[in-house]
Structure formats: C-alpha cells, structure tokens
Amino acid sequence: MSLRLQFLLFVTLIHAVLLVLAAQLRHINVPLFIGAEVLLLVSIGLTVQLYRGFVRPFQLIAAGTEAMQAKDFSLKFVPVGQREMDQLIGVYNHMIDELRRERVTQHEKSFLLDSLLRASPAGVLLLSFDGTIESVNPAAERMLQLPATALLGQPLAALPGAWGTALSTLLPDAPQVVRLSGVQTYRAHRAHFLDRGFTRYFILLEELTQELIRQEKQAYEQLIRMMTHEINNSIGAINSILQSFHHYAPQLRPDDQPDFREALDVSIQRNINLSNFVGGFANLVRLPPPTLQPTDVHALLHQLARLLHVVSERRQITWRWQLTDEPLWASLDQQQLEQALLNIAKNALEALPDGGTLTVRTQLSPPLIELENNGPSIPPEVQQRLFMPFFSTKRDGQGIGLTLVRDILLQHQFPFRLETVAPGRTVFTIWLGEARVGE
Numbered sequence: 347m348s349l350r351l352q353f354l355l356f357v358t359l360i361h362a363v364l365l366v367l368a369a370q371l372r373h374i375n376v377p378l379f380i381g382a383e384v385l386l387l388v389s390i391g392l393t394v395q396l397y398r399g400f401v402r403p404f405q406l407i408a409a410g411t412e413a414m415q416a417k418d419f420s421l422k423f424v425p426v427g428q429r430e431m432d433q434l435i436g437v438y439n440h441m442i443d444e445l446r447r448e449r450v451t452q453h454e455k456s457f458l459l460d461s462l463l464r465a466s467p468a469g470v471l472l473l474s475f476d477g478t479i480e481s482v483n484p485a486a487e488r489m490l491q492l493p494a495t496a497l498l499g500q501p502l503a504a505l506p507g508a509w510g511t512a513l514s515t516l517l518p519d520a521p522q523v524v525r526l527s528g529v530q531t532y533r534a535h536r537a538h539f540l541d542r543g544f545t546r547y548f549i550l551l552e553e554l555t556q557e558l559i560r561q562e563k564q565a566y567e568q569l570i571r572m573m574t575h576e577i578n579n580s581i582g583a584i585n586s587i588l589q590s591f592h593h594y595a596p597q598l599r600p601d602d603q604p605d606f607r608e609a610l611d612v613s614i615q616r617n618i619n620l621s622n623f624v625g626g627f628a629n630l631v632r633l634p635p636p637t638l639q640p641t642d643v644h645a646l647l648h649q650l651a652r653l654l655h656v657v658s659e660r661r662q663i664t665w666r667w668q669l670t671d672e673p674l675w676a677s678l679d680q681q682q683l684e685q686a687l688l689n690i691a692k693n694a695l696e697a698l699p700d701g702g703t704l705t706v707r708t709q710l711s712p713p714l715i716e717l718e719n720n721g722p723s724i725p726p727e728v729q730q731r732l733f734m735p736f737f738s739t740k741r742d743g744q745g746i747g748l749t750l751v752r753d754i755l756l757q758h759q760f761p762f763r764l765e766t767v768a769p770g771r772t773v774f775t776i777w778l779g780e781a782r783v784g785e
Contacts, residue, residue: 357393361386410438419446469532469551471513475544477501489532489551502549507765513549523554526763581617588614633750636679636757643674643715643778647706650687654695661700668707676713676778678758686754689747690717690774697721697772713778723766732764 368382413421422439425432463470469486471479479497487494490509497505503514512524513534521535535550588610595603651658651665658665694704698721707716724732732748748764755762761777 361390361393364389407434410442414445417449419449467553471497471502471549471551473502473547473549475546477547486551489553516549518547578621581621585614585617588617633682633753633757636682636754638677638679638758640675641678641680641683643676643708644669646680646684646687647708647715650684650691651706653688654691657695658704661695661698661702663695663698663701664703666703666705668705670708670710672710674708674710674713674778678760678778679754682754683758686751687715687717689751693747694719694721694772694774715776715778716773718771718773720770721772723769724764724772729765 364382364386368379368386372379410421410423413419419442422442423435425435463483466483467485469489470481470483471486472481474480479500479502482490482494482497487497490497490505492506501514502516503510505513508524508526512522516522516534516536518536518538521533524532524534526532531554533552533554535552536547537550538545538547540546591610592607595606598606647669657663691704694717698704698719703720705716705718707718708714709716752762755776758779760779762775764772764774766772
C-alpha cells in the first residue's frame with residue numbers, strides 16, 4: 347500500500363469519526379453542534395491543503411526519477427514557494443545540470459577519440475574481456491586486409507597468415523616486429539586500460555615498411571656507389587695495363603705466346619664480367635621514377651611469355667592462361683613493369699621442375715595479376731627474407747632480382763605479395779591500383 351493511500355485512509359477515518367460525534371451533539375447541544383460542523387469544515391479544508399503539499403513532492407520525485415531512468419537530463423522544476431520543496435527542487439536542478447554537462451563532456455570526448463582512431467595511421471584492435479576482437483579502426487582493416495565484419499568476434503589466433511601467430515602470443519608492454527612476405531613490416535604493441543574497474547587490452551599496429559626501406563636503401567646505395575666507383579676505376583686501369591701487355595707477346599718464345607695471350611684475354615674478360623656484375627647493383631641504385639602511361643596488361647603478359655618461350659619449351663614447362671575476357675588496362679611504366687614481371691617469371695621457372703606449370707591469371711575487380719607455379723613451397727624462414735637486398739637462395743645469385751621488383755612495384759604504389767597458399771601453389775600477386783577495364 348502506497349504512502350499516499352495510507353494518508354487518505356487515515357484522514358477519511360478521522361473525519362468520519364468527527365462527523366459521527368458531531369451528529370450526536372445535534373440532539374444535546376445545538377450551538378456546540380454548529381461549532382463542531384464549522385470545525386469539521388475547517389479541518390477538511392486544511393486536510394486538502396496538507397494533502398496537496400504532501401503529495402506534490404512525491405509527484406516531483408517520481409517524475410525526476412523516471413526522467414533519470416530514461417537518461418533525460420533536460421527535465422527541470424520551477425520553485426513552488428515552499429521552503430522545503432524549493433530546497434529539494436534546487437538540489438535536483440543542480441544535479442541535473444551537472445549530469446547534463448558530464449554527459450555532453452563524455453560524448454565530446456568519445457567523439458574526439460573515435461575521430462582520432464578513424465584518422466590515425468596506426469591500427470588499433472580493441473579486445474573484449476575474453477580476448478576476442480571487439481572493435482577495429484580503418485587502419486587496422488587496411489593492415490590486416492580484412493573488413494571489420496570479418497574481424498569482429500574473432501580470436502587473435504584466427505587472424506590470417508603471420509598475424510595470428512604474432513598477435514596471439516604478444517605479451518603486454520613487449521613490442522614485436524611482424525614481417526609479412528618479406529616486405530610489409532609492422533610493430534605490434536599490446537597495452538591495457540581500465541574499463542569499469544576491469545583490465546581491458548588493446549593492440550596498436552604501426553607500419554614501419556616505408557621507413558625501413560628508406561633507411562635500407564640509403565645504406566646499400568652508399569655502399570654500392572662506393573664499391574662501383576672503386577672497382578670500375580681499378581678495372582679500367584688494370585685492363586689498360588693488360589691490353590698493353592699484348593705488345594710484349596711477340597718477344598716471347600713461340601710456344602709461350604698462345605698461353606700468354608690466353609691468360610691476358612681471360613684476365614681482361616674476368617674484369618669485364620666483374621664490372622658487369624657490379625653494374626647490376628648500380629642499376630638498382632639508379633632506378634628512375636616511373637613514367638606512367640595507359641598500358642594493355644594482357645599484351646604485356648603475352649610479350650613476357652614470348653621472351654621466355656625458348657627456356658620454357660626446353661624444360662617442357664606449360665604456361666596456363668586464365669585471363670579476363672575483357673582487356674585490362676592500367677597506368678604504369680611499361681619498361682619497368684616488364685622488367686619486374688620478367689624477374690618474377692624467371693624465379694618461378696627456376697623454382698619449377700621440368701614439366702611444371704606456370705599459371706598466369708588476371709582479375710578485374712580488384713584489378714590484379716597473379717603468377718602461380720606448382721613448384722616446392724617457400725620455407726617460412728625464407729619467406730621473411732625474400733625481398734631483402736643481397737639475399738638469395740641460389741648458389742650464384744646476387745640477391746637483387748626481387749629487391750628490384752620490390753622497388754619498382756613500390757614506386758608504382760602497387761601492393762604485392764609472394765606466398766605459398768597451399769602445397770604446390772606459390773603465387774606472386776600484384777594489385778594494379780586504379781586499373782581500367784576495356785579501354
């Protein structure tokens with residue numbers, strides 16, 4: 347039973363008793379009866395006033411409570427002229443103002459934080475209490491190459507490629523470098539914050555690829571320039587001396603002259619080979635910016651097959667074509683991309699056994715090129731170092747082929763990836779950016 351109903355019952359009972367007593371006085375003492383009736387009317391009037399003053403605060407409290415439950419901080423009350431009631435209204439209005447300002451401040455901070463996360467070049471993965479992904483920003487989607495819908499609710503170990511292993515084993519406050527396909531390099535950092543008194547974790551991903559490549563290029567460019575300068579100067583002087591020694595050949599015995607000339611020619615040719623060898627490194631340093639022009643990608647791929655036709659035929663390697671029905675055009679430097687594709691295809695052919703298959707595939711949306719071979723898988727320890735300068739798995743390799751490919755594609759701003767996607771399926775993928783269809 348509510349307090350208001352109890353008050354009404356009590357007041358009704360009291361006035362009923364007074365009314366009965368007044369009725370008894372009517373036969374005994376008429377003046378006293380009239381006075382009792384007047385007193386009863388005054389009591390009823392006072393009770394009504396008291397009821398209004400008693401119930402009004404409860405109505406205001408109930409309305410304020412409902413507003414706060416609904417998180418409506420705009421409802422305020424006007425003073426009614428009663429001291430106690432006005433004090434209650436003043437406290438309530440002040441509390442509502444503070445709550446409204448606090449909510450506005452929190453919304454502004456939340457909006458600012460959300461805007462910063464969306465604009466941040468660093469990827470952020472917010473984890474739930476059970477360690478699954480609860481929120482991601484656009485930079486994290488771009489780095490992981492998956493939309494938010496495919497990431498939310500997933501455990502870290504379920505992330506594709508090297509991401510799953512690296513992030514699921516990441517310790518708090520122990521940053522780790524994650525290298526993908528030997529090119530993209532990221533720093534992952536796990537940190538925490540308090541949410542309602544409980545510890546929550548998030549992972550910060552920072553891309554280091556461009557900065558590392560820039561520092562790497564500065565180092566090896568300086569080394570190559572110095573090495574090229576010193577070797578070419580020495581080779582030029584040595585070959586000049588060796589050429590002059592040919593004039594002394596007639597002074598030797600006839601039996602010694604052929605060996606003498608052969609030794610000079612071998613030495614000169616070896617110096618020329620050494621100069622060409624160093625020249626290969628110098629070409630890596632002198633790579634000019636690409637001159638972009640609309641190019642038929644399919645024609646470029648067929649030209650690549652013609653260049654490697656003799657080698658492929660000798661080793662009975664089959665070229666399988668899976669090109670789109672419509673022509674595929676892209677804005678690129680034809681000479682540079684042809685050199686990059688040539689290096690990629692040569693590596694694929696060298697990885698294939700005799701009788702293997704090289705599949706050339708294109709796609710319109712998104713526009714890309716794939717060169718797939720069915721040779722041996724790439725070992726994980728090699729995968730991480732594929733595009734590092736001077737690294738090669740070949741006995742006589744210089745380690746600049748894939749580095750040149752990397753630099754050409756990076757200058758074109760074409761994302762790329764080389765990986766073994768399944769046993770017997772190693773794929774080099776190049777995304778062509780703003781390619782055009784059927785030009």
